[in-house]
Amino acid sequence: MVSVQEKLKKLAEEIFKQFKEGEKVKLTLRARGTLKTIVYDQEKDLIKLGEAFSIREFFNLRHVRKFVQTLLVASLAKKLVETGKHASLREVYYQLKHAIPIIKENTFDDQSESDSVIEDLERTLGVIREEMHITADRRGFVYGDVTMRDKIEGTEWNCMKLGRGGWAIPSTIEEIEIVDVNADFVLAVETAAMAERLIEEKVPQKLNCIIVATQGQAARGIRRLLHRFRYEWDLPIYVFTDGDPWGYYIYSVIKRGSMKLSYISEKLATPDAKLIGMTMDDIEKYDLWNVTEKLKPIDEKRAKQLMNYPWFKHPKWQEQFKKMLRWRVRIEQQALASKSLDFVAKKYLPEKIENQDFLP
Amino acid sequence: MVSVQEKLKKLAEEIFKQFKEGEKVKLTLRARGTLKTIVYDQEKDLIKLGEAFSIREFFNLRHVRKFVQTLLVASLAKKLVETGKHASLREVYYQLKHAIPIIKENTFDDQSESDSVIEDLERTLGVIREEMHITADRRGFVYGDVTMRDKIEGTEWNCMKLGRGGWAIPSTIEEIEIVDVNADFVLAVETAAMAERLIEEKVPQKLNCIIVATQGQAARGIRRLLHRFRYEWDLPIYVFTDGDPWGYYIYSVIKRGSMKLSYISEKLATPDAKLIGMTMDDIEKYDLWNVTEKLKPIDEKRAKQLMNYPWFKHPKWQEQFKKMLRWRVRIEQQALASKSLDFVAKKYLPEKIENQDFLP
Numbered sequence: 064m065v066s067v068q069e070k071l072k073k074l075a076e077e078i079f080k081q082f083k084e085g086e087k088v089k090l091t092l093r094a095r096g097t098l099k100t101i102v103y104d105q106e107k108d109l110i111k112l113g114e115a116f117s118i119r120e121f122f123n124l125r126h127v128r129k130f131v132q133t134l135l136v137a138s139l140a141k142k143l144v145e146t147g148k149h150a151s152l153r154e155v156y157y158q159l160k161h162a163i164p165i166i167k168e169n170t171f172d173d174q175s176e177s178d179s180v181i182e183d184l185e186r187t188l189g190v191i192r193e194e195m196h197i198t199a200d201r202r203g204f205v206y207g208d209v210t211m212r213d214k215i216e217g218t219e220w221n222c223m224k225l226g227r228g229g230w231a232i233p234s235t236i237e238e239i240e241i242v243d244v245n246a247d248f249v250l251a252v253e254t255a256a257m258a259e260r261l262i263e264e265k266v267p268q269k270l271n272c273i274i275v276a277t278q279g280q281a282a283r284g285i286r287r288l289l290h291r292f293r294y295e296w297d298l299p300i301y302v303f304t305d306g307d308p309w310g311y312y313i314y315s316v317i318k319r320g321s322m323k324l325s326y327i328s329e330k331l332a333t334p335d336a337k338l339i340g341m342t343m344d345d346i347e348k349y350d351l352w353n354v355t356e357k358l359k360p361i362d363e364k365r366a367k368q369l370m371n372y373p374w375f376k377h378p379k380w381q382e383q384f385k386k387m388l389r390w391r392v393r394i395e396q397q398a399l400a401s402k403s404l405d406f407v408a409k410k411y412l413p414e415k416i417e418n419q420d421f422l423p
Numbered sequence: 424m425v426s427v428q429e430k431l432k433k434l435a436e437e438i439f440k441q442f443k444e445g446e447k448v449k450l451t452l453r454a455r456g457t458l459k460t461i462v463y464d465q466e467k468d469l470i471k472l473g474e475a476f477s478i479r480e481f482f483n484l485r486h487v488r489k490f491v492q493t494l495l496v497a498s499l500a501k502k503l504v505e506t507g508k509h510a511s512l513r514e515v516y517y518q519l520k521h522a523i524p525i526i527k528e529n530t531f532d533d534q535s536e537s538d539s540v541i542e543d544l545e546r547t548l549g550v551i552r553e554e555m556h557i558t559a560d561r562r563g564f565v566y567g568d569v570t571m572r573d574k575i576e577g578t579e580w581n582c583m584k585l586g587r588g589g590w591a592i593p594s595t596i597e598e599i600e601i602v603d604v605n606a607d608f609v610l611a612v613e614t615a616a617m618a619e620r621l622i623e624e625k626v627p628q629k630l631n632c633i634i635v636a637t638q639g640q641a642a643r644g645i646r647r648l649l650h651r652f653r654y655e656w657d658l659p660i661y662v663f664t665d666g667d668p669w670g671y672y673i674y675s676v677i678k679r680g681s682m683k684l685s686y687i688s689e690k691l692a693t694p695d696a697k698l699i700g701m702t703m704d705d706i707e708k709y710d711l712w713n714v715t716e717k718l719k720p721i722d723e724k725r726a727k728q729l730m731n732y733p734w735f736k737h738p739k740w741q742e743q744f745k746k747m748l749r750w751r752v753r754i755e756q757q758a759l760a761s762k763s764l765d766f767v768a769k770k771y772l773p774e775k776i777e778n779q780d781f782l783p
Contacts, residue, residue, distance in 0.1 A: 149623055151616035154760035157714050161761075201615045202638075204564075204591035213586025220585045226573025226599055231564035231591040234619060239586055255561045256511035259594060263509055278562075354517050400514035401521075 067195055070188045071141040078134065088121035090133055093186035096325035103373040108334040109319050110374065112186065112326040128168075129180070135159045135170060136180045143196035147215075149235055151198050152178055186326040193283070198234035202282040204255075205230045206262050207273030208245040214238045222273070227262050229276075236284040236291075244296045248416075249273045250339070251281070251289055253304040253313055257396045257407070264408030270416065273298070281317050286331045289317060293333045300333050301421065303412075306341030307358075307393035308365035311375075311383075314338045319374055337421035339412070341394045343386035349411070354401040355392035362393060377423050427555055430548045431501040438494065448481035450493055453546035456685035463733040468694040469679050470734065472546065472686040488528075489540070495519050495530060496540045503556035507575075509595060511558050512538055546686040553643070558594035562642040564615075565590045566622050567633030568605040574598045582633070587622050589636075596644040596651075604656045606633045608776075610699070611649055613637055613664040613673055617756045617767070624768030630776065633658070641677050646691045649677060653693045660693050661781065663772075666701030667718075667753035668725035671735075671743075674698045679734055697781035699772065701754045703746035709771070714761040715752035722753060737783050 065073075074090075081088045094100050094115035102113045119126045119133065139158060143150055150158065156174040163170060171177050185192055192199065205222045206229035212219040215238055222230045233239070250272050252258040258276035261267070267274055273292065277285050292298045302317055304310030318336040320328030346355060358366070369375050370384040387393065399407040415421070425433075434450075441448045454460050454475035462473045479486040479493065499518060503510055510518065516534040523530060531537050545552055552559065565582045566589035572579045575598055582590045593599070610632050612618040618636035621627070627634055633652065637645050652658045662677055664670030678696040680688030706715060718726070729735050730744040747753065759767040775781070 148764055149619070150760065150764060151619070151757065153616060153755070153757040154620070154764065157755075157758050157760040158764065160714055162713065198616070198619065201619065211586065213588075216586055218584040218586050220580065224578045225580045225585065225590055226571065226576055226578050226593070227595055228573075228593045228599070229591045230585055231589045233586070233588045234616075235587055239588070256513060256558070256594075259509070259511070259558065259561065260514070353522065354520055395513070395517075397511065397513040398517050400510065400517040404508055404510060404514065404518065 067188070067190050068141060068144050070190060071137050071144075071195075074137055074188065075134070075141075090119045090130060091187070092117050092119060092133075092183050093326060095182070095186070096322045098322065101322050101325045105373070108374065109328045109332055110322060110325045111328055132159075132171060132176060132180045133183060136177060137184060140184065140195035140197065144194075147196075149196045149198050151200075151234075152181065155181065155197055182323075189326075191283075191327050191330055193235070193237050193287070199283040201232060201234040201284055202278045203232045203285045204228070204258070204276050204278075205232060205273065205288070206258070206276075207249075207267045208271075209241060209273055210243040212240040212242050214240055223267065227259065229258075229262070229274075232275075232282070232284045232288060234282070234284045236287050241291060241295060244273070244292070244298065245271075246273045246298060247271045248299045248301055249275060249289060249292045250412075251275045251277055251285075251300060251302045251317060251336075252396075253277055253279070253310055254396060257303070260397075260400075260404070261408060261412075264405050266408050266412065269408070270413065277313065277317075280313055283331065286317060286333075289336070290331060290333050293335070300336040301339040301416075302336055303339050303396065304341070305393065305395045306343060306345065307387075307395075308362055308369050310341070311338070311369060312365075315369075315372075315374065337423065339415050339421055341396055341398075342422055343383045343390070343394070345411075346390075346392065346394050349399075349402070351394055351398055351401065352392075354398040355390075355394050358387065358391045358393055363388065363391070379422055383422065427548070427550050428501060428504050430550060431497050431504075431555075434497055434548065435494070435501075448490075450479045450490060451547075452477050452479060452493075452543050453686060455542070455546070456682045458682065461682050461685045465733070468734065469688045469692055470682060470685045471688055492519075492531065492536060492540045493543060496537060497544060500544065500555035500557065504554075507556075509556045509558050511594075512541065512560075515541065515557055542683075549686075551643075551687050551690055553595070553597050553647070559643040561592060561594040561644055562638045563592045563645045564588070564618070564636050564638075565592060565633065565648070566618070566636075567609075567627045568631075569601060569633055570603040572600040572602050574600055583627065587619065589618075589622070589634075592635075592642070592644045592648060594642070594644045596647050601651060601655060604633070604652070604658065605631075606658060607631045608659045608661055609633045609635060609649060609652045610772075611635045611637055611641070611645075611660060611662045611677060611696075612756075613639070613670055614756060617663070620757075620760075620764070621768060621772075624765050626768050626772065629768070630773065637673065637677075640673055643691065646677060646693075649696070650691060650693050653695070660696040661699040661776075662696055663699050663756065664701065665753065665755045666703060666705065667747075667755075668722055668729050670701070671698070671729060672725075675729075675732075675734065697783065699775050699781055701756055701758075702782060703743045703750070703754070705771075706750075706752065706754050709759075709762070711754055711758055711761065712752075714758040715750075715754050718747065718751045718753055723748065723751070739782055743782065 680692040
């Protein structure tokens, strides 16, 4: 396998060769993921990036800025990997932002510029930014019988022995080794409050599972961790979100990746993850009508958007969206508390798992 | 000391007595904290709630809804404390939301109603919601040589032995015992990315400190934890935020509480906390002009608001705001990366601490 360092070096060598030999100096980059450039791989249930490319020429006034920015980021990435340091997206921006002498033009005016160059490099080199030692925002925590080891610091811990706090998931999850796991499945939970409920009710002990709180949309570190639980430890991943388009999209991103990051779906996504709840059917089955919330126009719009994505065409999903739009309601995880605080732990989750009652 | 249970019981007994003896049935509640009702205690540098009260009568159409809601929440809180369970704000809402028979009126239509009743009870009874086992949103993590113990689960861990992840701070921090601390001070850091930088640069080891990442505005669990580090372990608290009105307000809330929660400032706040940076002076001293960001109108408005709060009247603070408004810039923590990635760890922080160069 070609290392990230070698890939970065090769990129630079090609450019250097073009300059030296008087060729047209240009970078060939893979195009961004949008509804038009992505391909939905139905068989693998993955969102993938199609084979589209864009060219950036050095001797082209419209291209030269992006061209230079790409080389600046590539050079910094090489330095980071070589020195073993990491930099956040924001630090990359600030490290590289400076006025170029004489022409007095800023290398970068805005972080969005460096962010998009980083994504260009990820796509083009086929590496993830974490491999270039560029870190994303961190969020989320783990609670459960997993022993982990930090390869750099050399420390080792068990995520069930940290009280009710749990282990905070860093952005540098690549350098964390999963040493041992004693669990039957992983439950990815949208809200921290629901995760705390399940911890208080001893769900990890009783159902023998690991809880990963995503605290909203799953950060990249969380998605990588879920991916690794699935493929390194063969654990099924069940996702537990609010019953609304936003929750369902959190699930979808964990399961099959996002359009924007479609070029690395295979490293980030977990295609056979299942949604355990909340579903629209739950409202009927558990008579939760009283504690539904009204769909807002923005929820409705988003639900219609999701319905039209090829990866939500499964009849079971279409049915959920149709019910949501017909009833004009959404249902939150914590609405289960209307039954009793421990209803989710004693009845809802065990029943779903027993009957394998999931959405695909 | 009167226990929370007894306080809740006494409240109910009073109401019961009023009903039985045919008195006017009413609740006397402490008024909410606003710029008008709060008092700034300059000597203690604390925002406190003044002695204003509001009355809610049962036989008053305008009051009865809130009256009933207050008793519902008080009754649930008593049950939570008695059973040792916790409920999130959202769960409290869903637990209590139901249609009252015959009149078919909902007890609560919206979570904001139950949230505000919980605050009424906190103010009136002089307890914090955590003592009523009602939990707030959790956020943030700790890294450093602190040994902690979960009083309920009985597990014990050291926050420097969890790799670069660190310990995720739960909302139930009251039940976590701080067993041992080996550090000279606590550094509360606004962004997770900066906290990760400091961990990578081994700042906790080199400067012998504990890092607490707030990840934005400090959640109540974080504020309680900082308060406890200060008062149980006598550690100075240094706060490290972006150099903008939002960062300075994060600092202010950690230091002297917020208007809204002014009734519990003494339990949540840490009045002798200091701001270590980013300051406007830093821009001059370290020549960071190149990496400042332009002040947006909303930043400017907020800066002017803060300048007028009595607790920002210190000449040093007035000077910061004047510079910010004159230069029309703000400066982020991560802008220090423009010097070098380790500048913050090797020069900026050690120099500030050496010279005790803080804002009050």
